[in-house]
Amino acid sequence: MSFIDSPFVDVHVCRQPPFRRSCPETGRWLPALLLLALLLPVLAGCGGDGSQGYADQPPTNRTALVAWQEWTRFGRSTVVYGGTANGYTNRTGVSEHSEPLNSRVGDYWGNCGHPEWNGRTSGRPWSGAFVSWVVTKSGVSQSAFPPAGRHGQYLASLYDRQQGSRGASFALHSPSEYSPREGDLVCTGTAGPTWRYADTRTARRRIDNTANHCDVVTGVRGGFVHAIGGNVKNSVTMSLYPVDSRGRLVDTPGKRWMMIVENRAT
Numbered sequence: 062m063s064f065i066d067s068p069f070v071d072v073h074v075c076r077q078p079p080f081r082r083s084c085p086e087t088g089r090w091l092p093a094l095l096l097l098a099l100l101l102p103v104l105a106g107c108g109g110d111g112s113q114g115y116a117d118q119p120p121t122n123r124t125a126l127v128a129w130q131e132w133t134r135f136g137r138s139t140v141v142y143g144g145t146a147n148g149y150t151n152r153t154g155v156s157e158h159s160e161p162l163n164s165r166v167g168d169y170w171g172n173c174g175h176p177e178w179n180g181r182t183s184g185r186p187w188s189g190a191f192v193s194w195v196v197t198k199s200g201v202s203q204s205a206f207p208p209a210g211r212h213g214q215y216l217a218s219l220y221d222r223q224q225g226s227r228g229a230s231f232a233l234h235s236p237s238e239y240s241p242r243e244g245d246l247v248c249t250g251t252a253g254p255t256w257r258y259a260d261t262r263t264a265r266r267r268i269d270n271t272a273n274h275c276d277v278v279t280g281v282r283g284g285f286v287h288a289i290g291g292n293v294k295n296s297v298t299m300s301l302y303p304v305d306s307r308g309r310l311v312d313t314p315g316k317r318w319m320m321i322v323e324n325r326a327t
Contacts, residue, residue, distance in 0.1 A: 191291025
């Protein structure tokens with residue numbers, strides 16, 4: 062199975078008379094051609110030559126593998142960010158309001174102490190509960206990664222542990238300082254990476270109060286970080302975020318990168 066469906070591009074060829082410099086149809090299909098050009102690096106790494114595709118190659122890191130298995134369970138919803146494809150939904154998955162995801166969300170919440178909540182519970186974003194469940198399921202102790210339904214809560218706890226011990230299982234980095242790898246978390250927040258240069262008390266408060274969302278990295282290839290999160294497009298969804306030549310996350314419309322959490326536990 063291919064990791065990402067090839068976008069359909071309807072190519073029109075028009076015959077040009079001598080000395081005519083352009084075809085009137087070119088502008089009409091330019092957006093589709095630009096999208097195809099953006100996705101070609103991804104498609105090239107996804108088994109386009111008949112070889113095994115990325116989606117059929119599970120990651121080796123345990124935390125990344127648990128996230129990948131959940132993504133597969135619920136239809137492999139996929140979204141591409143960056144450039145002209147920003148927010149392009151390549152594939153939709155099972156909705157949080159439908160079974161079996163509805164009950165599975167209850168499992169995520171149960172790991173955080175709220176088994177009474179599930180995919181039908183209105184006003185309860187479950188992306189933090191998803192990350193906490195994935196990390197716990199991968200064998201990380203709750204003392205090393207305290208489960209929480211809110212991203213800011215578990216990130217602030219990880220910050221405290223890092224401040225208290227150089228041997229902490231998770232290390233928080235500014236996006237400009239570290240290239241994400243399998244099993245790491247990539248996180249957005251309204252205050253961006255300003256926590257990194259603040260005093261300890263201010264940094265913790267900013268992390269706790271301004272974190273928005275985290276995804277679990279399952280791979281880096283084709284110029285993109287492949288990261289899976291919950292409560293994205295009402296499902297468990299893989300997002301493709303562009304990176305630079307060093308593998309560092311780059312600015313993405315609608316995403317303000319806050320930090321990368323290095324996973325040293327798995």
